[in-house]
Amino acid sequence: QVQLQESGPGLVKPSGTLSLTCAVSGGSISSSNWWSWVRQPPGKGLEWIGEIYHSGSTNYNPSLKSRVTISVDKSKNQFSLKLSSVTAADTAVYYCARVSGWSDLWGRGTLVTVSS
């Protein structure tokens, strides 16, 4: 079955760029789904970051849009997140998810800490 796995550095320095990748296995990223990123600060709720279609079309949360880039690599069956100019407020567990109408499949999440 389809599985998602996030990967990337667990520690990013303030003002740096957070970079994560979500590998899709057991299925094609070119299927009729959107692929999204959602984050959750420790002990807090869920925040939608944005999403991408395999064609490259994207939607971003306006609150983060100036700092976010989501891209897709069909040859590697993965999609990626870049978040620039990070601060401690960006410390969170970052999840990737498949969106077939709704987020019906999630990765396990990866904790990214912003600290010097």
Added chain:
Amino acid sequence: EIVLTQSPATLSLSPGERATLSCRASQSVSSYLAWYQQKPGQAPRLLIYDASNRATGIPARFSGSGSGTDFTLTISSLEPEDFAVYYCQQRSNWPPTTFGQGTRLEIK
């Protein structure tokens, strides 16, 4: 941006009891609302989509209702594994899609 307000923040019940969780939207979302369950250290799991449809593999004790601005998630008879945090999400008017702040369902 549509704001979703969940109530109560915490619900304390015993196994076997009925749980009723509420999600209110700041403007109509029609039926474009979902419910997720999240257990500690785990990713959210889709329970209900389009307000009232159970996702694949979700037990029949979970049900959703509502439309417009007022929605309810009902768990008819609580099992020990149901104690978790529950979030609602709307996709009526996006971006952004938004989540409620969550309801913590704890064992009494």
